[in-house]
Amino acid sequence: MDDFVQLVSLLASTVRLSIPLILCALAGLFAERAGVVDIGLEGKMLAAAFAAGTVAALSGSAWIGLIAAIIVAVVFSMIHAFACITHRGNQVVSGMALNVLAVGLTAVLAFAWFREGGQTPALSGAARFAPIVLPFADTIGQVPILGPIYARLISGHNALVYLTVAIIPIVSFVIFKTRFGLRLRAVGENPHAVDTAGISVAWLRYRALICTGVLCGVAGSYLATAMASAFQREMTAGRGFLALAALIFGKWMPVPAVLACLLFAFADALQGRLQGVALPIVGVVPVQAIQALPYLLTVLLLAGFVGKAVAPKASGIPYAKEK
Amino acid sequence: MTQTALRLSGIDKRFGPVHANRSIDLSVAKGSIHGIVGENGAGKSTLMSIVYGYYQADSGTIEVDGKRVTIASPQDAIAAGIGMVHQHFMLVENFTVLENVLLGAEGGALLAKGEAAARAELARLARDYGLDVDLDAKIEDLHVGAQQRVEILKALYRGARILILDEPTAVLTPQEADKLFELLALWRSQGSTVLLITHKLREIMAITDRVTVMRQGAIVATRETKDTSQAELAELMVGRRVATRVPKSAAAPGAEILRVEHLSCIDERGAARLQDISFSVRAGEIVGIAGVSGNGQTEILETLAGLRAVASGRILYKGEALPPPGTPARAKFARSVAIAHVPEDRHRMGMVVGFDAYETAILGYHDDDALRRGPLLSESRSIERCRDLMGQFDVRPADPRLRSGQFSGGNQQKIVLGREIDRDPDLLLVGQPTRGVDIGAIEFIHKRIVEMRDRGKAILLVSCELDEILALADRILVVCGGRIIGEADGAAADEKRLGLMMAGIAA
Numbered sequence: 001m002d003d004f005v006q007l008v009s010l011l012a013s014t015v016r017l018s019i020p021l022i023l024c025a026l027a028g029l030f031a032e033r034a035g036v037v038d039i040g041l042e043g044k045m046l047a048a049a050f051a052a053g054t055v056a057a058l059s060g061s062a063w064i065g066l067i068a069a070i071i072v073a074v075v076f077s078m079i080h081a082f083a084c085i086t087h088r089g090n091q092v093v094s095g096m097a098l099n100v101l102a103v104g105l106t107a108v109l110a111f112a113w114f115r116e117g118g119q120t121p122a123l124s125g126a127a128r129f130a131p132i133v134l135p136f137a138d139t140i141g142q143v144p145i146l147g148p149i150y151a152r153l154i155s156g157h158n159a160l161v162y163l164t165v166a167i168i169p170i171v172s173f174v175i176f177k178t179r180f181g182l183r184l185r186a187v188g189e190n191p192h193a194v195d196t197a198g199i200s201v202a203w204l205r206y207r208a209l210i211c212t213g214v215l216c217g218v219a220g221s222y223l224a225t226a227m228a229s230a231f232q233r234e235m236t237a238g239r240g241f242l243a244l245a246a247l248i249f250g251k252w253m254p255v256p257a258v259l260a261c262l263l264f265a266f267a268d269a270l271q272g273r274l275q276g277v278a279l280p281i282v283g284v285v286p287v288q289a290i291q292a293l294p295y296l297l298t299v300l301l302l303a304g305f306v307g308k309a310v311a312p313k314a315s316g317i318p319y320a321k322e323k
Numbered sequence: 324m325t326q327t328a329l330r331l332s333g334i335d336k337r338f339g340p341v342h343a344n345r346s347i348d349l350s351v352a353k354g355s356i357h358g359i360v361g362e363n364g365a366g367k368s369t370l371m372s373i374v375y376g377y378y379q380a381d382s383g384t385i386e387v388d389g390k391r392v393t394i395a396s397p398q399d400a401i402a403a404g405i406g407m408v409h410q411h412f413m414l415v416e417n418f419t420v421l422e423n424v425l426l427g428a429e430g431g432a433l434l435a436k437g438e439a440a441a442r443a444e445l446a447r448l449a450r451d452y453g454l455d456v457d458l459d460a461k462i463e464d465l466h467v468g469a470q471q472r473v474e475i476l477k478a479l480y481r482g483a484r485i486l487i488l489d490e491p492t493a494v495l496t497p498q499e500a501d502k503l504f505e506l507l508a509l510w511r512s513q514g515s516t517v518l519l520i521t522h523k524l525r526e527i528m529a530i531t532d533r534v535t536v537m538r539q540g541a542i543v544a545t546r547e548t549k550d551t552s553q554a555e556l557a558e559l560m561v562g563r564r565v566a567t568r569v570p571k572s573a574a575a576p577g578a579e580i581l582r583v584e585h586l587s588c589i590d591e592r593g594a595a596r597l598q599d600i601s602f603s604v605r606a607g608e609i610v611g612i613a614g615v616s617g618n619g620q621t622e623i624l625e626t627l628a629g630l631r632a633v634a635s636g637r638i639l640y641k642g643e644a645l646p647p648p649g650t651p652a653r654a655k656f657a658r659s660v661a662i663a664h665v666p667e668d669r670h671r672m673g674m675v676v677g678f679d680a681y682e683t684a685i686l687g688y689h690d691d692d693a694l695r696r697g698p699l700l701s702e703s704r705s706i707e708r709c710r711d712l713m714g715q716f717d718v719r720p721a722d723p724r725l726r727s728g729q730f731s732g733g734n735q736q737k738i739v740l741g742r743e744i745d746r747d748p749d750l751l752l753v754g755q756p757t758r759g760v761d762i763g764a765i766e767f768i769h770k771r772i773v774e775m776r777d778r779g780k781a782i783l784l785v786s787c788e789l790d791e792i793l794a795l796a797d798r799i800l801v802v803c804g805g806r807i808i809g810e811a812d813g814a815a816a817d818e819k820r821l822g823l824m825m826a827g828i829a830a
Contacts, residue, residue, distance in 0.1 A: 179429040179437075186415045186426050193413040196377065197427025197477075198398030313416070321377065 008148045010269055015157065016227065018265030019164050020045065020219040020236075024243030025250070025257045026171050027215035032252060033175065034208035035188035035314040040080055040095035041216060042240025043102035048073040048220025050106035053120035053231030054113070056127040062225045065127070066160075069224075070217030076102070077213030078206075085205045088318030099240075107233045118233040120224070129158035129226035160222045167215070172254040184208055188312030191319040201319050216240075238295070245298045252312060260301075267294040327389065328353040328485055328516040329374070329405075334383035336369055343369040345541040347383070351485075356507060356517040358527040358548070361537035362560055362761035363732055367520045368410075370537070371487050374518075375407045376400040387485070401427075406478025410489040412470050416463040420456050420473050421445075424480050441480070448479050452506055467494040467615075471503070486510065487518045492526060496615050497789065497822035504530045522762070524553040525790070536560055561763050569769040572777070573814070574797040577606035580750050580781035581627070585636035588622055596622040597805045599636070604750070609772065609782040611796025611813065613789055615825050619805040620785040621667055624754050627783070628664035629657035640750070658687060663743035667754030667785065673739040676728035680718075681709035683727040684742050709738075716741035717767060733764030740768060744775060751775060754785040769795060789821060803827040 024041045031038035048069035056065030076098055083089040107118045114120055134155035141151030175181040183204055187194045191201045223239075224231040242264055250257030271293040278284050327350045334347040344366045351357045361367045372378045374385065376394040385392055387403045394400050400407070414423050421441060430437030442458065449455050454472050462470060471491065478486055488507075492500040507517050507530065519531060527534050528548060535545045536559040544559050558564050586600040597619050604610045612620050625631040627638065627645075629652045638645045640660065646652050657664070666672035674683040685694060685705050694704050709723035716737040718730070727735060740756060756772065757765040772795060776782055786792050792799055799816050801809040801824040809824040811817070 177434055179432050179434060182422060182426060182429060182434060186418065186422075189415045189417060190413070192411075193415050193423070193426065196375070196397050196407065196409065196413040198376075198396060198401050199427050200396075 004145070005148050005152075008152050010266075010273060012153045012156070013269040013272065014262060014266045015153070015161065017268045018262050019161055020222050020227070020239050021243045021246060021261035021265055022164055022168065022258050023215045023219035023222065024240055025247045025261050026167065026254060027212040027219065028244050028247045029171070029175070029252060029254060029257060030184070030208045030211040030215070032247065032315055033188045033312055034184050034205045035191060035312055035317065035319070036080075036084055036205055036209060037091040037316040038080065038095055038209075038212060039092060039241070039244065040076065040098035041212075041243055042236050042238065043095075043099035044073045044076045044213065044216035045220040045223065045240050046099075046102040046106055046234070046236045047076050048217040049224040049235055050102075050110060050120070050220075050231045051217075052221035053123070053224035054110075056123055056225045057114075057121045057230075060125070060127050062123075062127055062129045062221075065225050066218065066221040069221035070214050073217035073220060074210055074213030077209045077216070081206050081209040084318065085202050085209075088320065091316050091318075103234060106231070110231060110233070120231040123225060123229045127225065128229055129160050129222075131156045131158055132162070158226045160218065160226050163218070164222075167218075168254065168258055175254060180207070185312075188314055191314050195319075195321070205319075242294065242298060245302055248311075249301055251310070263301075264294050264298065267297045325355075326353040327351065328355075328387070329518070330386040330389075331370075331374070332384045332386070334370065334373060334380045334385075336373060336378065336380050338369075342540050344373070344380070345539075347542055349535060349542065349545075351516055351518060352533070353388075353516055354511055354514045355532040356511055356519060356530055358519045358521065358531035358534040359537060360520075360522060360524065360527055360534060360556060360560060362522070362763070363759055364761070365537040365560070366540040367537055368489060369540075371407065371489060371518065371520060374400065375405060375487060398427075401481050401483075404482060404484040405487065406481060406483025406485070407487040408471065408474040408478060408489065408491060410491075410493065412467075412474055414462045414470060414473060417461060419459050419461055420465075420476075421458040423462060423473055424458075424477050428481055444480060445476060448476060452479070452509060454479075454506070468496075468499040468502075471495070475506070483515075485516045485518065487520070489520045490522070491519070492521065492523065494616065496826045497818065498826055500526070523790075524556050527556065528553060538562060557762060561761075563763075568794045569766060569773055571773050571795070574608045574776065576608040576797070577779060579603050579605050580641060581783070582639040583623075583627075583636070584639070586623075586626065586633060586638065587636055588626055588631055588634045590622075595805060597626070597634075600805075600807055601636075602800055602807060602810075604781045604783050606749070606781050607776055607779045608797045609776050609784055609795050609813075611784045611786065611792040611799045612802055613792045613796075613799055613821055613825060614787070614802040616787045618825075619802045620754070620787075622805070623802070624664065624667065624752050624783075624785055626652070627657070627750075627752055628662065628666075629654040654687070658746075661746070661749040663746055663748035663751050665740050665743050665751070665753040665756060667758070669735055669739050674727050674735060676726075678727050679723065680713075680725050680727050680730065680738060681706045681723035684709040684712055684723070684738055686742070688742070688746065712738065712741045712745055715745070716771070731761070732759035733761050733768075736760050736768065737764065740771065744771060749780060751780060751782045752785075753782065755787065756784070757786075757788070757791060765791075789818060789825075792821075793818065801825055 024045055028038055028041050051072035052065040052069035055068035056062050080094050080098060083094040084091045110118045110120055137151045137155040141147045183194060183199055187201055187204050195201050223235055246260035246264055247257045249260040271290045274290050275287050329351040331347055331349040334344050336344040347370060359367050373380045376397045376399050379395060385394055392403050421438060424445060425437055425441055430440055445458060454476055456469055456472050491503060511517060521527060531548045533545060534548050536543050536556060538560060581604040584601050586597055588597045590596050614620055622631060626633060629646060632652050646656055670676055689700060694701055706723045713721040718734050718737045756768050772782060784795055793816060796813040798813055799811045800807050801821060803825060804827060811821060
């Protein structure tokens, strides 16, 4: 029974760790399906986390922080759009530039404004997204098997977790069942076909990148005001890239990408628990090696098990009418 | 008095220094098929792109059914009842037929409702015009003929009354082309209008009511089709008399140079591309391989040129195994035994677009001692060789320092062909020698190939243009699905029978 509770709590932390990955992967999905490579997910998420931390600290409301985070991430996304769509710049260079900009800018501003060594002030109360206890969690929690699952795995997460769970089917529906989704998928495969069908390629891609920005904003806000209780320097720790890897691993499909995110998050949750634990045969493994687990898993999966990942055909190629 | 479906007045368009369209005036009668011919770069495609709203004219006006319209985007063109089937299909390959038709005409923010309506409408169109396509098939699984039908369906679904077709038969077998023309005739009989852009004069004569000839961005003539001839049109296109077929004496084949026995090869994914191919080429003859693109021609050329490994079977060149037993296939070895190769796709394999012409002119022969000065490659000697080549092959402009990509298609091809012929090979492998090449240059290139044959060289020619095969080949092999399914004598070949063989129907 104790093992079972352990497992449930491992899964619960998997869910918590997976949220920023899932949001970011879905954000990347909008961009890449529209034919814009976005390695700037990391930077957008970091800038959003900073905005959320700052505004939540000043306003005392996590929700206002969330709105600020979304605005900042969308602005970053629009810079990427302006460079890559309007001016047909190199998408990798632009994305990387945004990443570097976000790392530097957030640290400098945090230091200048708050003088706490690059952090934003610690948040408490309404300035954070607090866990929500679902009805009857206590009573149902007493039931064997189902009890702990309901009380620990399903109940007790913050609002953004439930929001994300709702976003997944919505994204899937938008991509596959709506006019916007059809055009989005088409423009990532053959923008010429979209253009000759009388649809503006640029406007379509701009809208896709707005979606990317919104989702990155939620991800950033989750990091600073739900998972942690302040913005910290470089707190995204490569999650944007991990999400990109999950997107590729999931072959640019929403549900498989989400599953890939869960897998990476599971590895992350596991490494948290394995630190300092003596494993059979090998004994105690150095912390650093354990911490490397999710990243190692990424490399292995991408290198070996993914099979042939076919990216959207026009991904990364600026659209020009002349062939 | 016939009505005018489309009237263009004073259309003018420049791309930087290039004057692509010079004050074009054109009127197209309602319920007619109007052909537009011209060499590559004559401005046909630009003009049609302006009508379809893909580009905007610098000046000039467009009238549809007598009403002045502003066409600033394809959307405006579609609204005005203009549909276009592009030469390179504008289809999303991993979408279904239905999704491609719906794209841009979805009928609402959610797809489900529009899909149901589209299925009904498409079923009606399929019935009325015999345009049968499986709506749930993926585009990438359809052959090109079916893909073209999807393009036509797209235009019809959007309610097009004027249909522009850009080189529609380039990818079709003769039978498929006939079927397309039947469809166009049916469409015309219902009062709709077709604009047919092509460089195949035979098709112009067969199907159009009127024909407009363009040269260097301007219209040079418009004729009633029944009052003109292929010869006249060719002359108008080029601006001088041209032979549509180069004169050629009967072949005097000598010793066997190349013998291919039971050759098979497989691609990267393990699928068979060539199966049990056997043929021979003798000195002093041109053997033509006819077939619809993608049926194994590329693999035959690449295998012989040493670019692709032989899976089974063998190749004998002058009686000896090629490549020599125990060695891998190597292009360099093929060159060293006087086999020259003019690849089908010059941009991908024949040249480096970003190189200067003189660099392209020595590609593959850069280790020639005559080009060396000490241990280094001599630029001046390379340039000298290129200048010599440009003189011999009439490349214009004759500037070895010009970037290869800036030459016209015909001149690029002359550089590549010149480079290979200049080495005086005993076996010339030549693929699509006149793809994207204008009529004047076609004549020149054909002459040089026949000339080589007359000097007793063996030539293996691959072309998807049946006319080209008929014009040049002394013996014709037809490939379909990676097999040779028929052979014909060049002089006595029957086009219809060849067409059926290309489609894999009769042997």
